[in-house]
Amino acid sequence: MDFTTAWLTTNRTCNNRCQWCYALSTLNRNSSMPLDKAISLVDALYERNVKRIVLIGGEPTIYSHFIELISYIRSKGMRVSVATNGRRFSDLAFTKAVLNAGINGIDISIKGLSEEEYFINTSSYGLKEMLQGYQNLISLGFTPSVSYVFVNDDSENLDNLINFINSNSISLFSFQFVKPVLGSSSNENSFDLKDMGKFVGEIYKRMSKTSIKYCIEISFPLCLIDQTILEKLSEENRIINCCHVPRGSGINFDENFKIIPCNHFADYPFSDRPVDPFTPSSIEEIMKSDIVTRFRHLARSYPSLKCQSCNLWDQCGGGCFTRWLSLDPNDYIL
Amino acid sequence: MEACLSSLLDGYNGTTIIAPIAIGVRAKLRRASQFLHYDCHCGSDDCTDCYNCHCGSDDCTDCYDCHCSSDDCSGDCIGPSRL
Numbered sequence: 001m002d003f004t005t006a007w008l009t010t011n012r013t014c015n016n017r018c019q020w021c022y023a024l025s026t027l028n029r030n031s032s033m034p035l036d037k038a039i040s041l042v043d044a045l046y047e048r049n050v051k052r053i054v055l056i057g058g059e060p061t062i063y064s065h066f067i068e069l070i071s072y073i074r075s076k077g078m079r080v081s082v083a084t085n086g087r088r089f090s091d092l093a094f095t096k097a098v099l100n101a102g103i104n105g106i107d108i109s110i111k112g113l114s115e116e117e118y119f120i121n122t123s124s125y126g127l128k129e130m131l132q133g134y135q136n137l138i139s140l141g142f143t144p145s146v147s148y149v150f151v152n153d154d155s156e157n158l159d160n161l162i163n164f165i166n167s168n169s170i171s172l173f174s175f176q177f178v179k180p181v182l183g184s185s186s187n188e189n190s191f192d193l194k195d196m197g198k199f200v201g202e203i204y205k206r207m208s209k210t211s212i213k214y215c216i217e218i219s220f221p222l223c224l225i226d227q228t229i230l231e232k233l234s235e236e237n238r239i240i241n242c243c244h245v246p247r248g249s250g251i252n253f254d255e256n257f258k259i260i261p262c263n264h265f266a267d268y269p270f271s272d273r274p275v276d277p278f279t280p281s282s283i284e285e286i287m288k289s290d291i292v293t294r295f296r297h298l299a300r301s302y303p304s305l306k307c308q309s310c311n312l313w314d315q316c317g318g319g320c321f322t323r324w325l326s327l328d329p330n331d332y333i334l
Numbered sequence: 335m336e337a338c339l340s341s342l343l344d345g346y347n348g349t350t351i352i353a354p355i356a357i358g359v360r361a362k363l364r365r366a367s368q369f370l371h372y373d374c375h376c377g378s379d380d381c382t383d384c385y386n387c388h389c390g391s392d393d394c395t396d397c398y399d400c401h402c403s404s405d406d407c408s409g410d411c412i413g414p415s416r417l
Contacts, residue, residue, distance in 0.1 A: 268338055301348055301350050302349045308353075313353065313354070317356030
């Protein structure tokens, strides 16, 4: 199997507790990758011709070996990016060190538009730090992308978000929609997929009145979006929907070096047996197991029979696979 | 834990009919940003001067295969994304 991108969960520790976090149930592990093992894993991935590594968590920037690991990945000629809440970048010296280490991409996720909202969503007051972090990166000549996850049908908050983007001069922005937290019944589907489709229309309508550069990550079937809106968004290159899972082009490791199907399966590794980073063949052994074969078969299947004859399939792919572990696609796909 | 994943997959509600791998859609928003510079298997190791990967996706984030079967941008291209 050829993997081109690898996600490394450096640590299951975080300075936030986001209500919608896919890894929330794992943060009590308080565990992280030992640096020597992380480096060996990078070596193993390099040997497999992996081109890009994404550091995820938890919150990767509080991983105690964050900068060393970035430097090592870059020394191998591989690309490295990070998904972060951005708070640690409020430390200018830290930010300079990360950029000097050669990081290629930073995506900052906004957790709230006011300190009060940030606290409600994360149990932390982190907005000021996040904004300072963004400004520090900009001041050093690095433009991070910024994203926001809609967890419910909150069209009133959309105007506030647009004002927030404008007032903070955020230049690269992506709207995202909440995905199921696997194994949790409390927040699954709080935002109905059909409403997500309609909400995309609201985003388009309101963003059309601005000059903000934005895109929308669509993680549900494209047929739930009004066709006219979809065509306009496509013409303007506003849509992102591209998942490595059906292609099998990515590989994800948790902080204990267990392989997980994707980030959203944080507590569901393919095997209880971790990869031995000093024995790269152990990756192969797990990836050849029956559970991986089964997962890949399902992830590559049509959600609904209706998808078989849909002319959007090539671009759509049926949405995020995790949705169909709790929802019936036939209730949604048109 | 493997049993847990297996149980989770038992809840899958879709079909088991293998589908063609969707090529997906990629916004061109990040053109000229520092966010995603990949080599696209074309030798440049830097997308700043093209970003189009000859396929219209403009973003190699997750696949690196340029949304085509060749896995090589030197030819055998399916052209721009069709959405």
